[in-house]
Amino acid sequence: MLDFLEKLFSRDDSSSRQKANDRLRLVLTHDRLGTSEKLMETLKEEIINVIMSHVEVDGKPEVNIIKEGRRSALDISIPLKGR
Amino acid sequence: MEKNSEGQVIVVTSGKGGVGKTTTVANVSSALARLGYKVVVMDLDIGLKKLDLVLGLENRVIYDIVQVIEGECTLKQALVKDKRFPHLFMLPAAQTRNKDEITPEQVKQLCKQLQEEFEYVFIDCPAGIEQGFRNAIAAANSAIVVTNPEVSAVRDADRIIGMLESNNFKDIKLVINRLQNDMVEAGDMLSINDLTEHLCIDLLGVVPEDKNVVISTNRGEPIILNEKADASPAFNNIARRITGEEVEFLTFEDPSFWHKLKRSLFPGR
Numbered sequence: 001m002l003d004f005l006e007k008l009f010s011r012d013d014s015s016s017r018q019k020a021n022d023r024l025r026l027v028l029t030h031d032r033l034g035t036s037e038k039l040m041e042t043l044k045e046e047i048i049n050v051i052m053s054h055v056e057v058d059g060k061p062e063v064n065i066i067k068e069g070r071r072s073a074l075d076i077s078i079p080l081k082g083r
Numbered sequence: 084m085e086k087n088s089e090g091q092v093i094v095v096t097s098g099k100g101g102v103g104k105t106t107t108v109a110n111v112s113s114a115l116a117r118l119g120y121k122v123v124v125m126d127l128d129i130g131l132k133k134l135d136l137v138l139g140l141e142n143r144v145i146y147d148i149v150q151v152i153e154g155e156c157t158l159k160q161a162l163v164k165d166k167r168f169p170h171l172f173m174l175p176a177a178q179t180r181n182k183d184e185i186t187p188e189q190v191k192q193l194c195k196q197l198q199e200e201f202e203y204v205f206i207d208c209p210a211g212i213e214q215g216f217r218n219a220i221a222a223a224n225s226a227i228v229v230t231n232p233e234v235s236a237v238r239d240a241d242r243i244i245g246m247l248e249s250n251n252f253k254d255i256k257l258v259i260n261r262l263q264n265d266m267v268e269a270g271d272m273l274s275i276n277d278l279t280e281h282l283c284i285d286l287l288g289v290v291p292e293d294k295n296v297v298i299s300t301n302r303g304e305p306i307i308l309n310e311k312a313d314a315s316p317a318f319n320n321i322a323r324r325i326t327g328e329e330v331e332f333l334t335f336e337d338p339s340f341w342h343k344l345k346r347s348l349f350p351g352r
Contacts, residue, residue: 015270017277020234024273024281027234028241069283070248 029065033072040065047076056081090121090198093205093325094223096247098239100210102231103260106296106306107318108207109137111227113305114322115203116171123162123172123201125193127219128209129185132176139303140165140173149177152189158196167308172201183214187221194222203325212246220247225254227287231261232273237281244284256287258321263292288321289332290314 030036044063051057058081066075095108108124116122126134129149135141146161151174158174165171174193177184190206197204208219220226226247230240240257247255259278266272279286295312299305306314320330 017267017270017273020273021277021281024234024237027238028281031238031241032245070244 029067029072032070033065043074048078051078058082090201090204091225092194092198092223093203093225093227094208094219095205095227095229096208096216096219096243097210097229097236098212098243099230099236102229102236103290103296104210104229105133105137105207106300107227107229107258107260107290107321108134108205110305110307110314110318111322111325112203112205113138113165113168113171114307114319115325116165116168117307118322118326119170120203120326121170121201122168122203122205123174123197124205124207125174125197126176126207127182127190127215128207129176129180129182129215130178131209132178134173134207135163135175136303137300138165138173138305140175141303144175147175147177147180148193149180149184151193152185158193167305182209182218185218187218190218191222212242216243216246220250220252223252225256226252227256227258228282228284229258229260230278230282232259232263232267232278234273237273237278241282244282255284257282257284258287259289261292262289286332287324288317290317290321 026037040063047063048057048061051061057078059079061078062076064075065072067073095104095111097104105128112122112124124134124138125148126132127148128134135144140163143163145163146156148161150156151158151161162172162174165173174197194204194206204222206219206223209215228240228243228247230236244255257279259275262275263272267274275286275289291313293306293312293314295309296306296314299309299312306312307318309315316333320333323330
C-alpha cells in the first residue's frame, strides 16, 4: 500500500513534466547568464587546469552553477592533495 | 498592490504571443470595474489590436491612441465607455500604424493624465521585446506576467521578468493561464509549483483551461459575466488580489496543496 502511494506521489523521472522541468532548468540558467553548456565545459576545464598548474589536485574537482532565486553563482570545489 | 491616491499603472506582458494577455486584461479590468473601481485599459498593440474585439467594443471605436498623441483628438474623445461596466473605459490602439510611431515618453504622458482620473490603468502589452514592449513598460509601476504551463511560454516569461527587473520593476506578479490539472496530475504538464520555482516571482492567480473563454470571446463578452465558467472565479480572484484583498487560492490553484499532502503522507522525506 505504502509502495503504491509512494509511487503515486513521487516524481516519475520519465514523465514529460519532469523532462520539461529538467530542460527548463538548464535553458533558463544559460538564458539568464548568456552562457551555454559548451562554454561551461570550457570554463570548467580551464579553471581546473589553472589550479593544477600550481598545486596538486586530489580526487574529483567539481565546477557547477548553483542558483538562488533568479541569481546564479559558480560553485567550485577542488580537493587538494596534502603532503 | 494597493490603492494609492494616484492611480496604479499595471502592464500585462508575457513575451510570447497567444498566452492570454488580452483575455487577462479584458477580464481582470472588467472584474475590477464591477467591484466599483474606475478602470481604464490601454491597448498598446499598435498595428495588431485585439482588445476592442475581446471586450466587444469594436463598433464603438472612433479615435485611437496615435490620434490622441498626434493631437487630432482629445484623450477624453478617444476613450470608449463600456456600457456593461459603467466604470470601465478603453483607449484603443491604432490598427494602420506602427509601434515605433509612439515613444515611451508619450505613453508616460498619457498615463499621467489617466492616473488622475482612474484608480487602475491597465496596459495591454504587445508580444515581443522590441519597441512595443519598451513603450508598454515605460509608465507602469507594476507588472503582471502571463504565462502558460509550456516550456516555450515559460522561457519567454523568464526573459521578460529579467528585462522588467533590469528596468527596476519591484512589483512583478505571475498569472498562470490555461492550466489543466488532470494533465499535471498525470505528469504531463508543468505544475503551479514548477512554474513559480523556475520563474521565482509571486503568484497572482491561476486560470484553468476553459472552453467558455472561446465562446465568450466569440460573443465579445468578458468571461466573468458567465458565472458558471471555471475561468470566471479565477479572474475575479485576480482582481480582488490586485486591490490588496487576501483571497485564498482555489483548491486546484493552491501551490502548496500537493506538497502538504505529500509531506503529511511521508513525514520523514
